[in-house]
Amino acid sequence: MTRQAKRLFLIDGSSYIYRAYFAIRHLSNSKGEATNAVFGFTNMLLKVVREHAPDHLAVVFDAKGPSFRKELYPEYKANRSAMPEDLVPQIPVIKNLVRAFNMPALELVGYEADDIIATLAKKFAAEGMEITVVTGDKDLMQIVSDRVRLLDTMKDKVFGLEEVAERFGGTPDKVVEVQALAGDSSDNVPGVPGIGEKTARDLIAEFGSVEHLLANIDKVKGKKRQENLRDFAEQARLSRELVTLRDDVQLEVDYDSFVLSEPDRGALTAIFKEMEFHKLIQEFSSDERATGEGYRAVLSEAELDALVATLKKAPRIAFDTETTSLDPTRADLVGISFAVTPGEAWYIPLAHRYLGAPEQLERRLVLDRLRPLFEDQALPKVGQNIKYDVLVMRRAGVEVRGIAFDTMVASYLANPAAKSHGMDNLAAELLSYKTISYSEVTGSGRSQIGFDEVEVEKAVVYAAEDADITLRLAEKLAPMVEESGQQQLFAEVEMPLVAVLADMEWDGVRIDAGFLEKLSAEMEVKLAALEKEIHQLAGGSFNIGSPKQLGEVLFERLGLPRGKKTKTGWSTDVEVLNKLAEEHEIAARILDFRSLAKLKSTYSDALPKLVHPDTGRIHTSFNQTVTATGRLSSSEPNLQNIPIRTEEGSRIREAFIPAQGNLLLSADYSQVELRILAHMAGEEVLRESFERGEDIHRRTASEIFGVFPDMVTAEMRRQAKTINFGVLYGMGAFGLAKALGIGNKEAKQYIENYFARYPKVSGFMEQMKEQAREQAYVTTLLGRHCAIPEIHSRNGAVRGYAERNAINYPIQGSAADIIKVAMVRIHERLQQEKLKTRMVLQVHDELVFDVPEAELEQVKALVKKEMEGAVELDVPLVVDMGVGKNWREAH
Incomplete structure (x- = not known):
């Protein structure tokens, strides 16, 4: 194809709806409405636009109701199962989506999408244009020419004349001849019994067409084949008619009607919000954006004094920190933003470093002026994921007290079905506001800069917006939490828990890195022995970590039963191996190998690298707003998934140790x-x-x-x-x-x-x-x-x-609520009684404490009382306790 010719992309919409539906399963919005086909289709559409930059494009769909082919042959497509129930309501959404992108959505009663595509391709190719048909349908290979090609975006493959010849053994006009003989099971096109695509291709290569073949049946090899061709001659002719695409459909369109224009962002935003496609909302949003009006930089002492005076009088303050790292225990302050009234906010830059950066206030001066406000328990503080900011401020030497409202936690309670409780998504959904993304101010990829390199002018709008939007979200979410009947849970459990988790993350947990290194070496020896045993059972060496090689060994070389093929080869997932392991030793050994290799890479190798250089401890993040049930999760690293039923898993826990001279206390609810x-x-x-x-x-x-x-x-x-x-x-x-x-x-x-x-x-x-x-x-x-x-x-x-x-x-x-109540009460008691004991881990129904020996009996009694009395049930809550020099011993 020549670059200079005008280009038209025709998208086979109906084909891609089904492909998107089956490629992405079980995706739904917070109302439970299926969204998988819409999401997959949208991404396919955007991929075409982004990678191929067409200036003219149309999307073609099958119209509702039967096509003319059904009249020719009532059994046409009769074997197809009904459209999946959860796909039905997605079809109109997809068509509306195409229109919102300002793309023509074509369909015509009585015809299939392929007929419309064939007609358009013929018409515009004759006018000298280059046509790209985006499809995965082999039927459209019959319209390929020097000006028409097919593009399968899901396989990233182009089909031109050469590919058609390779598949069907000749020029595109031979496609219908081959299909007439071979039939098409997916469309219930009968063809001729006993003739598959390969045989059909050979016959058409020899005889040229169905009609010429039928006129020379005596020359065909094989009596049975001759007999079938005679008996099913009319069926072959009918099949040819069914597979032949109509290229003369009457359509009132011209090339200019396919020109791509700017999408209707308002309509797209409405669809994406309904579907809850957060990244797409951000990309195509028509929502309000920050102008910078009302946002101010604080660069002088006078401006700082004025801000402090304003904050002192405020009923509550929203604040946000800008830093050098996502890890709060390693992050340095770059600046702090505040808001007390919607639409107004301040940003205090502290450490922006770039050529020409304005003079900024000295960090110690700023923190000393702000410290009384931050440490004032009576002045309510509002934040989005405020735990992060509390830890950042603590690292900077300032304690934050009066933690009153976390918008992320409030959203988690008020709208638990939401896929995300991030500020950008909350702003779009609750305020119809599009926030400035981090990448807009820092760039992305290799060219991304740190926030300390961002120009102060840009940083002011970005950072002040964070505080402003957080405040607005708090005002929106507070009544939502109240209306949901969860205000007491929010105020008495979830918000106090923020401070508890901040302390736990700050304190971290000590590990014996030397022990883990020895354990890794032992595991390496065991893995080598397992590998040798597996290779012996397999009758030769292969890469156990390669699913492809493993599948070939199990189901081809060894010929084991119960194999199932996927698109990429034999399945070797846990379910398959567990079934095989009942009868075949090699499968059991492979499962052992995988389990041990995962333990080694995830824990014994990885944990020592995560030890904080300043504290010598591991500081996991406890996530309050992730699970569907209210359970806490942990990440970076995840300490809640260490297996305890295996010897090796238990030995990982042996590496978790108390501070020097202390003991670990494990308190675990029994059958809660x-x-x-x-x-x-x-x-x-x-x-x-x-x-x-x-x-x-x-x-x-x-x-x-x-x-x-x-x-x-x-x-x-x-x-x-x-x-x-x-x-x-x-x-x-x-x-x-x-x-x-x-x-x-x-x-x-x-x-x-x-x-x-x-x-x-x-x-x-x-x-x-x-x-x-x-x-x-x-x-x-x-x-x-x-x-x-x-x-x-x-x-x-x-x-x-x-x-x-x-x-x-x-x-x-x-169960999650109960242990959270216990955590809050135990934390309060430890502080009230000025004990040195620290709560360091929470894993489902278990709490782990780092306890000085002198406090052990007092803490055991305290923990037992608060855990067993966290709530009143009709049955007793019972806590099992263990003490040891490491977590394994204590548990």
């Missing part, structure tokens, strides 16, 4: 979720068992197997434990059968026996599912909303998953 279930379901048998301090799994085994407790075997107890916890996660007979390695019928009987003995549990489960259906969320004991937007999904599998969450979330969320 089952106790919460007993309370919430009002199940007397379970309550009675917990009140007596019985072994709940032995009691359950006794109940469902119909034997006396002292007759319960270890295997019965194991099965009962699986059932007890399976119920919490809404596990059905199929899941239980898989977990216990028994038949579905037997598993079904176990569950029936369980509910027969604990009938109120079954009632509670149905009640929770009904609550979820009514309000798209369930509530915990403390009133937390756990969102379940997928409860109304048209996809049965997604809906089933949501129903299981409806059972589990109130229980897991209540």
Whole structure:
């Protein structure tokens, strides 16, 4: 194709809708509405525009209703299953999206998208234009010419004359001849029985066309083939008619009507907000933007004094820090911004360093003037992810007290179904405001600069906007939290917890790096031995870390059963290997190898590198606004996923040690979720068992197997434990059968026996599912909303998953609430009693403390009292405690 010719891109919209739908699964907005096809289609459309910069473009769709081909052959496409239910409502959204991009969206009743594309390609190619058809449909290969090519963006592949010849053995006009014989199972085009595409290609190469072939059947090799061609001659002719694209559709369009113009940003913003595509909202937003009016730099002492006077009189202040790092324990202050009235804000630059930078106030002077305000408990402070700013200020030598409102935490409670609680997204959704992105002021990629290199003039607008928008969001979110009925949870648990987590992150946890290095060396030896054993079992060496090579070894070289192919080769995921491991030793060894390799890379190798150079400790981040249930998570590094059931996993915990001369105290709630279930379901048998301090799994085994407790075997107890916890996660007979390695019928009987003995549990489960259906969320004991937007999904599998969450979330969320209450109270007591003990880790139902030996008994009593008395249940909360010189020993 020549560069000078005019170019037209024609996008096969209908083909790409399906491809997008199946490429991205289970994506939905906070209302539970499926958005996967819309998202995939949008990205495909943007990829074409960005990578190929077309100046003329149209998107073509199949119109509703049958095409003329259905009249020719009523069975045409009859074998296609109905459109997936959750795709149906996405189709009009996609068409509206195309129109919002100001692109023509073409469709015509009675014709398919391919016919319209063929017509347009023929018309404009004849006028000397270059046509690129964006599709994954092989049928369109028949329209390829020296001016028409196909582009499959999902495979990044172009199809021209050469590719058509390679696939169909000739020029594009041979495509319909080959397809007429071979048929097309996807469209239910019959073709001729016994003739596949390869045979059809050979026959057309020899005879030139279907008609010439049918006129010379006697010359075809093979009696059966001759017989089929005679018997199905009319079927071959019909098939040819069905696969031939119409290129004479009457369309009232001209080239100029396809010119690309600026998108309708207002319409796009509305669609993207409805779909909750946050990055796309930022990119195409028509929302209000900062002008810089009302934002001021503080560069003189007089301006600083005036600001301090204003802040002193304010009912509350929103503040934000600009720094040199995302890690608050390593970040240095570059500047601080404040807002007390919407639309007004100040930025105090402290450390902008670039040629021509204005003179800035001396850091110590600024911090000394601001310290009384920050440390004033009575002056409420507002922030977005304020924990970060609290730690940054502490590193700068200033304590922040009076932490009153975190907009990220408030959003997490008020809108738990939201995919993000970041400020940019909150501003777009709640204020219809587009914030300045970090990359707009610092650049991105290799050319990105640090914030200390950003020009002060730019930094003022960016930083002051952060404080201003935070204040506006607080005003918007406060009534939303109140209306949701979670104000007490917010004020008495979540906000006090911010200060608790800040202290935990600041203190960090000590590790024995030398021990981990030795452990890594031991693991290396074990991995080498495992690798050798696997290679022996495989009959030769290969890269165990390569899924492709592993699949070939297991299912081709060794010929093991149960293999399943994916687009990229044989599947070697955990599920496949676990099934194989039941009968084949090599699979079990591969699982051991993977597990050990992951432990080594994730923990024993990685943790020593994360030790802070100044403190000698690891400072994980505790995330308050991530999980669906209110549970805390941890990141950089994640200390909540260290396995404890394996010897190697337990040894990782051995590396976590207390400060010199101290001990580690582990306090772990005993079976807290089952106790919460007993309370919430009002199940007397379970309550009675917990009140007596019985072994709940032995009691359950006794109940469902119909034997006396002292007759319960270890295997019965194991099965009962699986059932007890399976119920919490809404596990059905199929899941239980898989977990216990028994038949579905037997598993079904176990569950029936369980509910027969604990009938109120079954009632509670149905009640929770009904609550979820009514309000798209369930509530915990403390009133937390756990969102379940997928409860109304048209996809049965997604809906089933949501129903299981409806059972589990109130229980897991209540457990999260309880330990948070305990953390807040224990933190307060440790401070009140001026103890040196520090809470250093929280992992699900466990708290870990670094305790001076002299305080041990006092702290044990304190922790036990606050954890067991965190909330009042109908059954006792019980805490198990352990003490040791490392975490493994304590746990």
